[in-house]
Amino acid sequence: MKKQLFYISLFLTSLVFAQEPLVKATIDTIHIRIGEQFQYKITINETKNVIIPKLKNLGKLEVISENKIDTIKNQLIKKYILTGFDSGAYYIPQHHIYIKNQDYVTDSLLVNVATVSIDTTKVKKFPIKAILDEPYVFDDLKPHLWWVLSILALIIAVLYFVLRKKKEEIIPEIIPEIPPYEEAINKLHELDSKLLWQNNKTKAYYSELTEIIRAYIERELKIPALEITTDELINSLSNFHQSGVITTDKETIIKLKELLKEADLVKFAKSKPLAEEIEEDRIDAEEVVNHLKPKVVEPIKEENHEVE
Numbered sequence: 001m002k003k004q005l006f007y008i009s010l011f012l013t014s015l016v017f018a019q020e021p022l023v024k025a026t027i028d029t030i031h032i033r034i035g036e037q038f039q040y041k042i043t044i045n046e047t048k049n050v051i052i053p054k055l056k057n058l059g060k061l062e063v064i065s066e067n068k069i070d071t072i073k074n075q076l077i078k079k080y081i082l083t084g085f086d087s088g089a090y091y092i093p094q095h096h097i098y099i100k101n102q103d104y105v106t107d108s109l110l111v112n113v114a115t116v117s118i119d120t121t122k123v124k125k126f127p128i129k130a131i132l133d134e135p136y137v138f139d140d141l142k143p144h145l146w147w148v149l150s151i152l153a154l155i156i157a158v159l160y161f162v163l164r165k166k167k168e169e170i171i172p173e174i175i176p177e178i179p180p181y182e183e184a185i186n187k188l189h190e191l192d193s194k195l196l197w198q199n200n201k202t203k204a205y206y207s208e209l210t211e212i213i214r215a216y217i218e219r220e221l222k223i224p225a226l227e228i229t230t231d232e233l234i235n236s237l238s239n240f241h242q243s244g245v246i247t248t249d250k251e252t253i254i255k256l257k258e259l260l261k262e263a264d265l266v267k268f269a270k271s272k273p274l275a276e277e278i279e280e281d282r283i284d285a286e287e288v289v290n291h292l293k294p295k296v297v298e299p300i301k302e303e304n305h306e307v308e
Helices: 002-019 138-169 180-194 202-221 230-243 250-268 275-291
Strands: 023-027 031-033 037-044 061-066 076-084 088-092 096-099 102-105 109-114
Touching: 023 109, 037 096, 076 088, 076 109, 180 202, 180 275, 202 230, 202 250, 202 275, 230 250, 250 275
Parallel strands: 031 109
Antiparallel strands: 023 037, 037 076, 061 076, 088 109, 096 102
């Protein structure tokens, strides 16, 4: 009876120890040559609540790559590819695995890294090469650089004086200035040939028409007509008319005022005058150019007095 109880307890104890989760580390070889790779594998007999920290503190050994965790028959398998580049014997240190908040440690494993022997009798020999000249550097060119810069400066100076002399010899072409009246009449005829208002471009037509008249007044009467407002321009012309500076009548100034007001309505208020009104404004514009002129001052004649 005592023997039976002993065997039963021994069986239960072995069963309990067999069910405990275990960790195991293995390598596929213990001898490698420098730079040769080998596999390091960790096997865990549990699949739940397992934490595998990163592999570190390998010393002269290096981790080339690592695979994802595989699950095979209620086991977790983690594989690494390691190598070494220095000859010698190195230990893969113990690795901590946490299973259900308990710490399990793998065994440390020894790896021998051997050098690769070289057969010097089979190494290809090359002939001795001649001594090569050193390449030129910037300091070698410095003595010649100043000569080059001096020659370039001399050439630039000669070209400058030659071109300057030729430029002075060129006689500029004198273009005779067209009188203000002729210029205004020509531009009015050019405006007629464009057929702007006939093609529904009334705003552009009035803008160019008033610009021609203002430019004529500015050149002929020396007034900044292109820069001032309509009211300022009419007031200036009225003052000139009252003082006798210009030779015109009051009706011409009134026509100009109405023409400029109509143009302002077209440009800024989007007014659309009829064809008859546009043609009448064109006629008034030419009449303004014909009748709005500065007063000609006759020179004073000197009287000769004879002494009897």
